[in-house]
Amino acid sequence: MILSFTLSRAGLCRIWTAAAVLALAPLFAQAGPLGYVTNFSGQFGVMDLGTGAFSPIGPGTNIPDGLGGKPGGPLFTVDGSNGHLLRIATNGTVTDVGDTGTGVQVAPNGISIMGSLTDGSLYALDFSNKLFSINSNTGGLTSLGTVALPTQESDYSGNMTTSFNGNATTLYYTLEISGGPNQTGPTLFAINPQTLAVTSIALTGLQGRLIGSGFIGNVFYGFDEFGDIVNINTGTGAATFVASYDSGSTPANPGPPFTGVFGVVATPEPGSLGLGTVGLGMGMIALRRKRII
Numbered sequence: 012m013i014l015s016f017t018l019s020r021a022g023l024c025r026i027w028t029a030a031a032v033l034a035l036a037p038l039f040a041q042a043g044p045l046g047y048v049t050n051f052s053g054q055f056g057v058m059d060l061g062t063g064a065f066s067p068i069g070p071g072t073n074i075p076d077g078l079g080g081k082p083g084g085p086l087f088t089v090d091g092s093n094g095h096l097l098r099i100a101t102n103g104t105v106t107d108v109g110d111t112g113t114g115v116q117v118a119p120n121g122i123s124i125m126g127s128l129t130d131g132s133l134y135a136l137d138f139s140n141k142l143f144s145i146n147s148n149t150g151g152l153t154s155l156g157t158v159a160l161p162t163q164e165s166d167y168s169g170n171m172t173t174s175f176n177g178n179a180t181t182l183y184y185t186l187e188i189s190g191g192p193n194q195t196g197p198t199l200f201a202i203n204p205q206t207l208a209v210t211s212i213a214l215t216g217l218q219g220r221l222i223g224s225g226f227i228g229n230v231f232y233g234f235d236e237f238g239d240i241v242n243i244n245t246g247t248g249a250a251t252f253v254a255s256y257d258s259g260s261t262p263a264n265p266g267p268p269f270t271g272v273f274g275v276v277a278t279p280e281p282g283s284l285g286l287g288t289v290g291l292g293m294g295m296i297a298l299r300r301k302r303i304i
Contacts, residue, residue, distance in 0.1 A: 043254065044227045046275035047086055047101070049078045051222075051268060055086070055099055057278060060232060060240055063256030069103015076116055077175055078225070078274025079127030079134070086276055087133055087147060089125045091116035096133075096150035109150030113137065118165035126175035126182065126274065129226055134182060134204060136175060138163050142182075142207065156207050161186060161195045174224040174233070176274060177204075183231065183245060185214065185221045197221060199248050216250035217241065218262065223273035234272040237261050 043061015053075055056067040074091035086099040087108075094113040098106040113122050118138035125135040125145065133145035135152065140160045143152040163186075164171040170189040177183055182202040188195040197214040214221065219237035226232070231243045233250060238258035241250040258271035 044230075045278045046225065046227050046232070047078070047080075047084065047278060048223075048272045048275045049075050049086075049088060049099075050270045050272050052270060054270070055103055055105075058256065058272065058275070060227065060275070061254055063238070063240060063254045065256065068101070069099075069105070071103075072097055072099065072105055074116070075273070076122050077125035077135075078276060079125055079131075079176065080276050081127075081131030082129060082277035083279035084276070087125070087127070087145075088274075089113075089122050089135065089145075091122075094122060096145060096147070098147075108147070111135070111145065111150050111152050113152070116166065118163070121166075123163060124173050124175040124184075126177060126225070127276070128177040128182070128204070129179050129277075132204075134175075134177075136160075136184065138165065142202070142204065144204070155204060158202055158207050159209050160184070160200060161188070161198075162193045164188060164191075164193060172220040172222050172236070174221055174273060176225040176276075178226050178229070178231070183224065185224060185233070187214075187220050189220070199243065199245065201245065212246075212248040214243070214248045214250060216252075219260075221250075222258075222268060222271050223275065225275035227275065227277045232275055234258070234275075236268045236271055237265075238268075238271075 041059055043059055045057050048058045049055050053071040054067050055071050056065055058065045075088040076091045078088055080086040084101040088097050094111045096108040098108050122135045123138045127133045133147055135143045135145055140158050142155045142158050172187050174185045182204055184200040187197040199212050199214050201210045217235055219235040221233050222236050223234035231245055233241045233243045238255050240253045243250050258268040260266045260268040
């Protein structure tokens with residue numbers, strides 16, 4: 012997740028239903044596993060992680076703070092403008108579950124980022140590095156304690172990028188602060204949500220800042236600001252290029268990654284749906300912007 016900048020919604024956004032996306036399936040070949048993703052414009056959909064092809068589903072959300080949930084859905088995010096937990100059905104329908112009580116996405120008590128283990132257990136990290144479990148039925152938070160992590164910036168209006176998601180037992184948090192008194196190089200933190208024990212390792216092999224991550228099976232995928240999809244070795248921190256996607260920003264033409272992906276959750280049967288190729292940039296630039304560089 013990165014700094015936010017807001018524009019009003021406009022009619023340029025295409026609203027896709029799950030049925031419409033599935034109707035395209037016979038027309039396109041699939042090159043890799045599929046994952047549900049959400050981008051910084053708030054658009055929800057499915058991405059082929061082997062090609063970067065994206066198929067939007069539904070109208071999207073307002074200001075998402077991450078993406079979590081059990082493989083196959085439902086998916087969840089937290090609205091950064093009011094702290095409410097939102098449920099995203101696989102057909103794109105968004106439901107307000109309830110108020111986390113944390114308010115807007117700023118320090119000290121706002122939710123910095125949320126994610127989940129692959130069993131669907133939801134977690135949130137606030138700007139003070141307090142870890143919470145999230146009740147997926149009510150949005151209520153349970154404090155698990157403070158995690159020994161580097162000091163965050165007070166909001167995402169500066170130079171901080173993060174991502175957050177886990178496998179069956181461990182939460183993985185990435186952090187980079189590119190300047191200032193809290194400067195931190197790109198780092199991967201492994202957090203035990205039961206004991207709050209933390210280990211860390213430097214991230215290497217990235218061409219840009221990591222802005223999203225998540226597990227598909229046993230593979231940890233990362234998404235950078237310049238449109239690289241990478242596999243991240245959680246033992247060494249090494250990132251290996253897999254494919255490119257449209258993030259709205261490149262090294263040659265850097266700018267806000269309006270369509271950059273900040274989280275991924277597995278589809279019911281990764282590799283089986285063969286969803287169609289739809290460019291990330293099509294019809295989505297007019298959506299509400301989120302976490303812009």
